[in-house]
Amino acid sequence: MTIADSGALAPDLYDYDFENDPAETLIRLRRGDPVHWSRHGFWYLTRYDDCAMVLKDPIRFSSAAAGWGGDNPLARQGGGEASKTEKGLSRTLAQSFNQMDAPDHTRIRALVVSAFSRRSVEARRGRILEVIHGLLDTAGAKGRFDLIGDFAFHVPIIVASEIIGIPAEDREAFRAAFELTGRLMAPKRSEAEWTEALEAGRWVGRYVRDLIATRRADPRDDLISALIAAEDERGALSDAELSSAISTIYTAAGTTTERMISSGLYLLLSHAEQWRALISDRALIAPAIEEILRFHHPTQSTSTNRRCTVDVELRGKTLKAGDTVRVGLGAANRDPEVFTDPERFDIRREMAAPVLSFGVGPHFCIGAALARFEARLAIEAIADRWPGLTLVTTAPVKDPRRHDRYRELIVQAVPA
Numbered sequence: 001m002t003i004a005d006s007g008a009l010a011p012d013l014y015d016y017d018f019e020n021d022p023a024e025t026l027i028r029l030r031r032g033d034p035v036h037w038s039r040h041g042f043w044y045l046t047r048y049d050d051c052a053m054v055l056k057d058p059i060r061f062s063s064a065a066a067g068w069g070g071d072n073p074l075a076r077q078g079g080g081e082a083s084k085t086e087k088g089l090s091r092t093l094a095q096s097f098n099q100m101d102a103p104d105h106t107r108i109r110a111l112v113v114s115a116f117s118r119r120s121v122e123a124r125r126g127r128i129l130e131v132i133h134g135l136l137d138t139a140g141a142k143g144r145f146d147l148i149g150d151f152a153f154h155v156p157i158i159v160a161s162e163i164i165g166i167p168a169e170d171r172e173a174f175r176a177a178f179e180l181t182g183r184l185m186a187p188k189r190s191e192a193e194w195t196e197a198l199e200a201g202r203w204v205g206r207y208v209r210d211l212i213a214t215r216r217a218d219p220r221d222d223l224i225s226a227l228i229a230a231e232d233e234r235g236a237l238s239d240a241e242l243s244s245a246i247s248t249i250y251t252a253a254g255t256t257t258e259r260m261i262s263s264g265l266y267l268l269l270s271h272a273e274q275w276r277a278l279i280s281d282r283a284l285i286a287p288a289i290e291e292i293l294r295f296h297h298p299t300q301s302t303s304t305n306r307r308c309t310v311d312v313e314l315r316g317k318t319l320k321a322g323d324t325v326r327v328g329l330g331a332a333n334r335d336p337e338v339f340t341d342p343e344r345f346d347i348r349r350e351m352a353a354p355v356l357s358f359g360v361g362p363h364f365c366i367g368a369a370l371a372r373f374e375a376r377l378a379i380e381a382i383a384d385r386w387p388g389l390t391l392v393t394t395a396p397v398k399d400p401r402r403h404d405r406y407r408e409l410i411v412q413a414v415p416a
Contacts, residue, residue, distance in 0.1 A: 009033045013040060014186045019403035023343065026331040035315045040187060042305075042324035046331035048338040048353065050314060054306055054327050056361040061306035061325060063363060064101045085198050089184065092205065096244040098252075098363065105362065108237065108245055111230050115163060115223050116253065116366045121373045124159070128374060131158050132381045140385065140413050144392060147409040152262035156374055160254030164246060165215060165222030170207070177203045178250060179402065208243045223249065252367035259405045260371055261378050264292035266409050267345055268379070269391045274347050278379075279387045285380060288347035289372055293357040294333045295345045304329065304359060329356045388414035 009032060011018055011025050018025060029036050030046040038044045045051050054061045097108035114120060135154055139145040161171045180200035188194045212224060219225040227242055237245065268275045268288065278284045304327050312319040319325060334342040338353050358365035365371075382389060392410035399407040 009036065010039050013038055013044065014403075016398065016400060016403055020398045022330070023334070026328065026334070027343075029328075030331060030335060035317045035319070037317075038326075042326050043319055044326050044328060045314075046328045046335075048332040048335035048356065051327035051329065051332040051356055052360055054325060055304065055356070055359050055363065058101055058362055060308065060310055060312055062101050062309050063099055063105065063306060083198075085202060088205075089198070089201050092240065092244055096248045097241070098248045102362065104241075108241060109366065111227060111237065112223065112245060112249060113366050115226070116368075116370050118369050121369045124163075125373075125377070127162070128155075128159055128377055129381070131155055132378055136381060136385060142413075144410060144412050147265055147411055148258070148262045148406060149408065152258045152265070152378065154258075155261060155378060156254045156257035156371070159370070159374065160250055160257075163223055163253060164249060165211070165220055165224040166250075174204070174207060175254075176200075177207070178247070179255070182402070204247065205243065208246050209239075212239070212242060212246075249366070252365055253370055257367070257371040257374055260292065260296075261375050262406060262409055263296040264289070264375055265379065265382065266391070266396060266406065267292055267296060268347075269389060269411070270394070271345055271347075274345070278347065279383055282380070282383075284347055285376055287349065287351075288379070289375055290351060290355055291345060291347045291349050292375070294339065294349075294351070294355040296330075304363070327356075329359070332356050386413045386415070390414060 009029065011029075026046055029044070034045065034047040034050060036044045036046070045054065097105050097112075100108070132155055135151050139150040142150070145151070157171065157175050161168070161174070166174055177200040180197050181204060183189075183193055183197035184201060212228065215222070215224045215228055219228065224246060227237060227245065230237065268278065274288075278288055306325045306327070308319050308321050308323045308325060310321050333339070333355050336342050339349075340352070354360065358368040358371075390412045392412055393406075393408060396406040396409055399405050
């Protein structure tokens with residue numbers, strides 16, 4: 001989408017063309033309409049200071065049942081013409097601790113955060129490396145392979161599933177169904193796709209409930225069993241909260257990290273001088289990870305939701321109590337008021353402020369340490385094996401089925 005195509009600052013934030021190349025439109029929004037009332041029925045913020053302010057202020061901007069804007073039936077919490085299934089899924093989403101304020105958010109988060117501490121993440125190094133090298137062995141045997149479909153897509157899904165306790169034989173079915181439910185977070189495009197997504201949501205709900213029941217009868221060394229134990233000992237979680245927590249954790253630990261790994265590798269390989277510098281000086285890996293997060297957030301368009309609890313004046317506009325607000329984390333990470341020459345990818349960049357890719361404040365992503373760790377190990381493993389790895393796909397496009405990931409990234413493995 002070009003600036004001319006976006007009209008009077010009214011872009012379709014879910015449109016494929018926008019998602020495929022959002023930078024130009026986001027620049028225009030940041031400059032001319034940083035507090036933007038979208039056609040989807042929510043405020044969309046694109047400046048760093050505004051986004052950080054919203055995320056740090058749980059009093060005026062609530063996470064509880066924050067919704068997705070007026071175009072999504074689920075955002076109405078089952079009102080209007082919502083079906084029984086839509087009502088049920090809305091209630092389930094409202095039970096996610098990511099959609100709660102303190103003290104409930106604090107209570108549930110405290111039960112799961114230890115599984116994603118730096119110590120816990122480091123303890124998984126051996127297993128994560130085993131997964132990475134197993135996938136690279138298979139991919140490398142082809143000579144030419146897809147960084148997404150053969151590698152990055154699988155690493156965090158396998159790790160997240162093992163942390164949670166999803167059996168290996170169910171991993172792919174769960175991932176596929178969980179991914180389909182993502183359509184429910186966007187406006188309805190067709191009845192057929194919506195119906196398929198609703199059925200996937202029902203399947204995920206049934207699967208998680210059955211898995212919880214299985215773990216109650218036969219506990220294992222996994223997060224589900226640990227949460228059940230906490231629930232039994234302290235009454236810490238209701239059944240609905242437990243089910244929703246598992247879905248939230250799966251998102252935080254799995255489905256977004258694969259885009260970070262694949263997009264990060266593309267950025268490095270498409271900036272050959274920087275890739276060579278990283279090969280020569282591994283001290284650049286840490287700043288490279290932060291620059292990847294800054295430059296290519298998993299979705300550059302819409303992001304974290306909040307709901308105004310009171311009227312808020314912001315840059316001459318009134319955000320009314322009850323309005324949904326979305327903070328564009330990808331847009332904020334390229335704010336020229338904060339980052340010098342923000343449209344340039346530079347792994348040597350000295351950050352003037354923390355990137356907002358994992359949020360900030362009380363809802364800071366619990367999977368941040370794991371995501372950074374997995375990305376680091378993945379990039380280092382490829383750098384060790386194939387320092388001369390070359391891109392075959394030099395102009396990747398987003399996947400029409402999932403606008404937040406590339407369709408494919410074909411590379412040619414060249415032995416070291």
